[in-house]
Amino acid sequence: MGDTSNPPFFYMYQCFFRELGVCLPFSQFECDFLNFVNSAPCQLHPNSWGFLRDFQVLCSILGIGLSLPVFLHF
Numbered sequence: 001m002g003d004t005s006n007p008p009f010f011y012m013y014q015c016f017f018r019e020l021g022v023c024l025p026f027s028q029f030e031c032d033f034l035n036f037v038n039s040a041p042c043q044l045h046p047n048s049w050g051f052l053r054d055f056q057v058l059c060s061i062l063g064i065g066l067s068l069p070v071f072l073h074f
Contacts (some may be wrong), residue, residue, distance in 0.1 A: 010042050020046065020053050029056060032068045 016022040026034070026041070030052060034041060055074060059066045 010040055012042055013046055015046055016049055020049050022049055022053060027056070029066050029068065029071070033071070036068060036072075 022030075033052060034044075037044075052071075055071050056066060058064075059070075064070065
């Protein structure tokens with residue numbers, strides 16, 4: 001079937017980590033969102049990641065619980 005010794009991987013832009021502050025491993029909120037939209041991390045545009053990150057920071061500052069339903073309503 002093929003060589004299975006290589007671990008799975010995906011490509012990402014460097015700006016995710018440098019400018020947007022995205023960290024690995026992804027938070028539960030980020031994983032929930034990726035599962036909801038049924039996408040791989042590299043399929044989201046950097047602006048989408050920025051919006052996710054901004055929402056996380058806003059919830060942290062306001063003391064609001066971070067959840068996918070709240071984000072989708074926002």
